[in-house]
Amino acid sequence: MNLLLAYIINNPKETINPNVLSEQDRIVYTTLRKRFAENKPINFDRLAEGTFYSPINIEIAATTNLLTKAEFQEYKEEAEDKYRLAQFDKLFSRYFALFSEAEPKNKLGVLIELKEQLLHSDTSQKKYEVHHANTMFHSWLEAYDKPVEYVAKTGFPALDRVLGGFRGSELAVIVADTNVGKTNLLINMAVSMTKAGKSILFFSLEMGVNELIDRLVPIYGNFSVQEITERAVQKDFLGKTVTELSALNLTIISSGSITSEDVLSEAINYNPDIIMVDYLQLLADPKGKENETERLRQMVLKLKRGALNLNKPIITPAQVDKASSKSGSIKIENIASSKEIANSADIGLYLYEKEINGKDQSVLNAIKYETRLRLVKSRHSQKGFDIKINFDHRTMQMTEDNKESQTAIETKNLIDLIKF
Numbered sequence: 001m002n003l004l005l006a007y008i009i010n011n012p013k014e015t016i017n018p019n020v021l022s023e024q025d026r027i028v029y030t031t032l033r034k035r036f037a038e039n040k041p042i043n044f045d046r047l048a049e050g051t052f053y054s055p056i057n058i059e060i061a062a063t064t065n066l067l068t069k070a071e072f073q074e075y076k077e078e079a080e081d082k083y084r085l086a087q088f089d090k091l092f093s094r095y096f097a098l099f100s101e102a103e104p105k106n107k108l109g110v111l112i113e114l115k116e117q118l119l120h121s122d123t124s125q126k127k128y129e130v131h132h133a134n135t136m137f138h139s140w141l142e143a144y145d146k147p148v149e150y151v152a153k154t155g156f157p158a159l160d161r162v163l164g165g166f167r168g169s170e171l172a173v174i175v176a177d178t179n180v181g182k183t184n185l186l187i188n189m190a191v192s193m194t195k196a197g198k199s200i201l202f203f204s205l206e207m208g209v210n211e212l213i214d215r216l217v218p219i220y221g222n223f224s225v226q227e228i229t230e231r232a233v234q235k236d237f238l239g240k241t242v243t244e245l246s247a248l249n250l251t252i253i254s255s256g257s258i259t260s261e262d263v264l265s266e267a268i269n270y271n272p273d274i275i276m277v278d279y280l281q282l283l284a285d286p287k288g289k290e291n292e293t294e295r296l297r298q299m300v301l302k303l304k305r306g307a308l309n310l311n312k313p314i315i316t317p318a319q320v321d322k323a324s325s326k327s328g329s330i331k332i333e334n335i336a337s338s339k340e341i342a343n344s345a346d347i348g349l350y351l352y353e354k355e356i357n358g359k360d361q362s363v364l365n366a367i368k369y370e371t372r373l374r375l376v377k378s379r380h381s382q383k384g385f386d387i388k389i390n391f392d393h394r395t396m397q398m399t400e401d402n403k404e405s406q407t408a409i410e411t412k413n414l415i416d417l418i419k420f
Contacts, residue, residue: 004079005029007072013135016076020083037132091117115265151313152274154349155192156373156400162385163347163378166274166313170379171304172347173280174317175335180351181371181391181398182317183207183278184215188398189315190250191219193274199249201272203263205282209254218395220245225396257284260299263314264306277303277316280341297340304344332376348377351389371398 004021005028008014015033018026095114102110150165166172176182183206190200204212218225221241227233251270253262260283267275277283285299307314318341324334332348335341342348353369371389375381388401 004072004075005032008032011069011072013139014072017080017083020079037134039134152193152198153196155189156387156389158387158400158402159373159375159385163375163381166315166347167380168311168313169308170313170346171300171307171344172313172315172349173332173335173341173345174315174349174351175320175332175376176317176351177320177353180353182351184391184396185349185351185373185389185398186276186278186315186317187212187215187396188219190276191216194248194250197249198273199270200251200274200276201267201270202250202252203258203266203275203277204252204254205256205258205278205284207254207278209252212252212254215396216245217241219397222395222397224394226394256282259283259285260302260306261285263303264310267306267310267312273312275307275312275314277314279317279319281319293340300341300344330374330376342377345377346379348375348383350374350376373400 004016005025008016008029016029018029021029091114095110095117099107099110099114148164149167151168153160153165154163174182174185176185186202190202194200202212214229215225217223217238218228221238223233223238223241249272251272253266263275263277263283280300280303281296283299285295287295303314303316318335320334324331330350330352332342332345332350333339334350351371351373354372356368356370371391372386373389374386375383377383390399390401392398
């Protein structure tokens with residue numbers, strides 16, 4: 001450990017989980033971090049003598065140049081791995097004893113409690129990150145020339161130009177009324193993202209896996225949904241599409257009993273790039289003594305914290321409340337039962353139908369509608385951008401109207417220029 005401390009003295013930006021150190025070294029390390037943060041110098045002689053630190057039997061001044069950066073990372077990883085394994089050993093030893101002593105009817109309860117402990121145990125390298133002014137602004141400037149990293153694009157080019165895409169740690173909510181196509185939009189995004197090489201963990205709370213495949217195949221392979229559902233397409237024509245779909249990094253978990261805890265637990269197990277939950281209000285978190293509003297508030301807070309801790313975007317549709325549905329207003333606060341969802345969301349996309357002039361000649365006296373997607377909330381870009389979605393109900397494919405989207409982009413650029 002002396003080598004690790006010595007290296008950190010010469011390289012103040014480097015950090016290590018203090019829990020992996022002995023009590024004596026931890027005191028030294030904590031004091032060092034404090035002095036670095038306060039821009040105070042380190043006196044090697046006094047440090048070795050233990051004058052203003054706890055007494056330590058090391059000669060740090062003589063060992064400051066013995067480690068390279070690569071060697072430091074190797075030492076650091078080894079020390080932190082040993083610490084995490086030790087934490088797990090303690091946990092398993094404790095619960096093995098409890099399991100052995102428990103009555104048969106109580107053994108399952110012990111295992112469930114162990115699972116909860118594993119999910120919440122602080123066995124990571126550090127519980128949170130602390131960044132100090134003397135290093136974080138210089139680090140930001142060094143990386144300034146690099147483009148902002150987005151985990152995935154939405155799949156709609158004009159919208160991606162405005163939004164940028166989905167970043168890690170974001171909670172993105174797709175707001176939509178009943179039967180407008182929120183699940184379909186999510187599936188189209190999943191197809192686009194997996195085609196781009198991203199891995200997706202998809203939680204389906206109202207459709208079985210075969211129902212989802214009945215939509216995935218037409219969207220990916222340009223088949224008629226009706227013909228696929230009725231099994232009217234011959235197998236020979238499906239082979240290429242199924243082979244290509246099989247190569248995608250997509251995992252579906254389908255159940256009506258999935259909770260927000262299950263979502264985060266499986267996200268740890270599968271470690272995907274993107275997490276999709278279809279849809280938010282159907283999560284089976286228990287109500288307990290609280291009402292539905294409080295249940296949803298707790299759920300969305302868990303998902304938001306999970307996205308932040310896992311550094312992975314979570315994308316989920318949410319149902320519009322009845323009053324907002326009738327009013328026709330387009331805003332993220334329309335989400336049913338919980339305003340907390342709107343408050344916690346980093347990105348809000350509103351999928352809606354807009355009445356247009358004329359009648360639909362294919363259906364007697366039917367009003368014509370077009371499907372639209374509006375950016376109603378974004379923490380890092382201007383909201384209000386609206387695109388027309390070409391919704392092919394035959395294949396369930398959703399694409400943006402390129403001509404209108406280009407006009408919208410040009411209009412936005414002009415408005416931004418005038419404001420500037």
